[in-house]
Amino acid sequence: MIYVSRREVFSASHRLHNTELSDEENQRIFGKCNNPNGHGHNYILEVVVAGEIDPKTGYVVDLKLLKTVIIENVVKKVDHKHLNYDVDFLKGINPTTENVAIGIWNQLVDKIPGGKLYSIKLHETENNFIEYRGE
Numbered sequence: 001m002i003y004v005s006r007r008e009v010f011s012a013s014h015r016l017h018n019t020e021l022s023d024e025e026n027q028r029i030f031g032k033c034n035n036p037n038g039h040g041h042n043y044i045l046e047v048v049v050a051g052e053i054d055p056k057t058g059y060v061v062d063l064k065l066l067k068t069v070i071i072e073n074v075v076k077k078v079d080h081k082h083l084n085y086d087v088d089f090l091k092g093i094n095p096t097t098e099n100v101a102i103g104i105w106n107q108l109v110d111k112i113p114g115g116k117l118y119s120i121k122l123h124e125t126e127n128n129f130i131e132y133r134g135e
């Protein structure tokens with residue numbers, strides 16, 4: 001089994017807020033991410049595909065095709081958008097990095113053009129990132 005990764009970047013704003021909690025508690029839990037008008041992050045997305053090498057091409061997956069799938073199904077929908085309002089696959093979801101990673105997984109899992117989706121890694125800051133393997 002070989003693991004192939006494609007990295008993409010996007011910028012988006014979000015607001016983390018749970019309407020069932022008080023304003024004070026939201027502020028305590030979500031901090032800067034609870035800013036009433038949202039705020040932005042420069043996200044780094046890593047899509048990892050696992051599979052066997054195709055003897056004809058020597059590839060697990062054609063990275064040009066994988067790039068196009070990620071751009072069309074994820075990056076175009078989230079880049080320079082507000083994750084709470086603008087993104088069809090995140091409607092009604094509190095856009096934590098965890099929830100956005102799961103949304104991205106669901107967008108891509110049945111569209112991978114070779115091998116199969118192994119994990120989604122989503123970096124929200126330089127030091128914080130999430131990994132989801134569909135389990």
Ligand code: NI
Nearest residue numbers: 032033039041
């Ligand atoms: Ni934030």
